[in-house]
Amino acid sequence: MIEIKNISKSFNGRQILFGIDGVFEKGKTSLVIGASGTGKSVLLKCMLDLVKPEEGQVLYDGRRFLLQEEEDKKDVRRDMGVLFQGGxxxxxxxxxxxxxxxxxxxxxxxxxxxxxxxxxxxxxxxxxxxxxxxxxxxxxxxxxxxxxxxxxxxxPKYLFCDEPNSGLDPLTAIKIDELIKEITEEYNTTTVVITHDMNSVLSIGDYIMFLNKGRKLWEGDSQSILKTHIQELDEFVFSNHALRQLRG
Structure with missing residues (x-):
């Protein structure tokens, strides 16, 4: 399990993340979604300790990762697998x-x-x-x-995927989603996927966190995301014509 608590980050005086909390559970595919520029990738980099948040903590099965000495962090990093954007x-x-x-x-x-x-x-x-x-x-x-x-x-115990479907045709993207889901269940990993692909959200989203302008506006699963009536989330979800038809 991965817990993030009150993650805040700014660059050059511009606030990117505002006190993000969340829990990503073992054996489930967790998605962080939102439009471009909402802070998804920055949050991932904070979780991987590639950038340092001004506030907040990341816990890997109770281990306070950001506060550990570098030698101790290596033990956590050995438990990580990362699929970077573009491969x-x-x-x-x-x-x-x-x-x-x-x-x-x-x-x-x-x-x-x-x-x-x-x-x-x-x-x-x-x-x-x-x-x-x-x-x-x-x-x-x-x-x-x-x-x-x-x-x-x-x-790995923890699997991170940054925009795994970027640049792929729809059929290949579906196969990659299915593979990530299968591996999560087979290896019982804690899997975090950064994406803006609504097909991924609806097909493999056990847990979904929606970011908007650096804030967490909603969290839930693929069944409830179509029924939220939060304006910003609705605009993101139903920007796809086929999904607007699905909403009815």
Whole structure:
């Protein structure tokens, strides 16, 4: 479980986040949604300790992450898997080498152990037999799958996905959503997805946090989000014509 408490952040005197609280539960797919510029990615960076909030705390299963010494933070970071926006693969490394990278950096596994783990993760995301390919030789959807394989190779307790569907066609995006949901349940991870894709919200949103102008305006699940009648949330949700028809 991940808890965020009173997270506030500003840049150059401009307030980006205003006292954000939330609980992301184990084994559930939690989504942070909102329009561009609402603070979603800044919140993720605070949770990962990539930027320092002026106020607030992030707890990983009760561990006060932001207050820990750097050496202690490494233990938490080993439990994290991150799918960065765009995949963020190393262009000069093969698919296999990209997935293997965390194991080389953070473990003392033997070569045979690493090989078994990498091949297992590639198989899990449907990419068996692709290890020798370069990132330039695979599609956008496959790059996201490689990124997911790399994110889960350390068997993480916490999985973060930043805009996993950006740049993908609708059918591929649905497959990526399904894969994230399946992995969350299979590995019993605490999964946090940053997105503005309403298809993702309705299909895999066990818990949803809606940010607007740096404030949390609503939280709930995919069943209740269509019935809130909060103006800002309605404008975000029903900007899609098909969803307006669904609302009736």
């Amino acid at each position: 963020a693969l190393f262009d000069s490394k093969t698919v296999y080498e990209n997935v293997e990278f965390p194991l080389k950096m953070l473990t003392t596994m033997s070569e045979s152990e690493k090989k078994d783990r990498v091949e297992l993760c590639l198989q899990r995301v449907g990419l068996e037999g692709t290890g020798k390919l370069m990132p330039s030789e695979v599609s956008g959807g496959m790059k996201k799958r490689v990124g997911i394989a790399r994110a889960i190779v350390m068997n």
